[in-house]
Amino acid sequence: MRARTERLRHVFWIGGASGAGKSTIGRRLAARHGLRLYATDDTMTDHAARSTPEDAPYLREFAAMDMDERWVNRSARTMLETFHWYRGEGFGLIVEDLLRLPPEQGVIVEGFRLLPHLVKPLLATPAQAVWLLPTPDFRRSAFESRGSLWEIAGRTGDPERALRNLLERDRMFTERLHEETGRLGLPVIEVRAPMTEDELAARVTAVFGL
Known part of the structure; x- marks a missing residue:
């Protein structure tokens, strides 16, 4: 595991709940600091195809x-406890x-699939990672503005x-992420109105020391 930690020193991780602005902030920081962006949402179809029934039983059931x-x-x-990405299935493929x-270029990795207990062993320092956790009102407002949950529902x-x-x-x-990051001593930013995109980007930048 230590070898992996050393090989991933150039990686910055932005995890958190849906509707917190992970993708937006990831894109902004990658563009501003000349980093590669790795969006875990974009890899879900590929990772599902690469997973075996033994590695991803919850994915196959879903x-x-x-x-x-x-x-x-x-x-x-039940949805929470059995959702495959929340169970960590496919994280090894990330x-x-x-x-x-x-390794010559730094990488921003973002997505809800970055579960704290899976990411922490890969960190050379806690400042390589941050979790964005929206308040219920902020999350509902974000979903209503983009309509993503209605597309499913x-x-x-x-x-x-x-x-x-x-x-x-x-x-x-989101509550689970709050508990887990607190227990593991990992950085968190609570995203609430009226926090602007610029303010959130500045706070994530400060955590990473960019």
Whole structure:
């Protein structure tokens, strides 16, 4: 593990809950500081294809469900506990991808798949990583402005219930990240209104010492 830590010294990690601005801040910092951007959301299809049933049992179970089975007919708690990316499935493929990149250029990695207990062993220093955790009001406002959850909920037989389940699942995931980062002593930025994009970028920059 120490060898991996040394090989990933040039990597900065931005984790956190959905709706916190991870992608936006990642793009801004990468462009401003000449860093490569690795967005974990963009790799999900590839990682799903590269996963084996033995490595990703929750992913295979999820893939076999229809939209109502995923988002309407189960409780938010069950959705949280069985969502494959929240279980850490595919994280090893993220690390594999990063280790293949040339180390001469720094890398910003961003996405909700960066679970604190999986990232911490790869850090040479805690200042290589930060988790952005939105307040419920900020998260709801972000989702309403971009409509991303409605895109999922709208493809179910009960969009209102599906949306409630998704919001509650994400609230519980945010709480889990709060607990885990606190227990592990990892940097966190709470994202709340009226924090601007410039302010958030400046705070992440300060954590990383860029």
